[in-house]
Amino acid sequence: MAQTLLETVEIGPDDAQATVLWLHGLGANGHDFEPIVPELGLPATTPVRFVFPHAPQQPVTLNGGMTMPAWYDIYGLTPGTPQDEQGLDRAAEWVGDLIEREARRGVPAERLVLAGFSQGGAVALHTGLRFSSGLAGIIGLSTYLPLRDHLAQARAAANRQTPIFLAHGHHDPVLGYELGTASRDALTALGYPVDWHEYPMEHQVCLEEIRAIGAWLTQVLALDAG
DSSP: OOSSOOOEEEESOTTOSEEEEEEOOTTOOTTTTGGGGGGGOOOSSSOEEEEEEOOOEEEEGGGTTEEEEOSSOOOOSSTTOOOOHHHHHHHHHHHHHHHHHHHHTTOOGGGEEEEEETHHHHHHHHHHHHOSSOOSEEEEESOOOTTGGGHHHHOOGGGTTOOEEEEEETTOSSSOHHHHHHHHHHHHHTTOOEEEEEESOSSSOOHHHHHHHHHHHHHHTTTTOO
């Protein structure tokens, strides 16, 4: 475990019965997706806590070595470029520590959805698919599946049937649409239950997408039950 937990922004009650752990994109911070919570349209029957961690500051090769909030280093986005496997695994440890903290606060892994946008989505997929306890769901928005060729050997049995929500924009200039579809296809080929959504947008989220996420969360967390 990491010696120090990542700092987080939190929305929701102390006695939450479910958690959404949401990772921001490169160069952003935990406040980035805070405003979407009321737009999700979640029912109030089950208290949900949203946890938005801040990524540490580190140099990013793709951006000329500039130091910024980042989950791992990015060497490039063209096919065949090496990926920061050590950095991805380190980020997975940070996220795993937060998942374990939620368990200590009364929300077990099976009541937790791991979500992320862009680089945060890559970490959500990397972590969630390898996590030793079953999660309620995984969300990847405008993102890609890192270390795709390693997953068949590295994935954990506990999350092979975990619902996955993926969404991508047709006109994404940062992480092209084809990165999204290739990730979808790789996960589907391994038998993962992928709920795929696509929108006529760039590297962003849209209201239709946010509402779809809200409906999906309501289903996988059974928020309208009881």
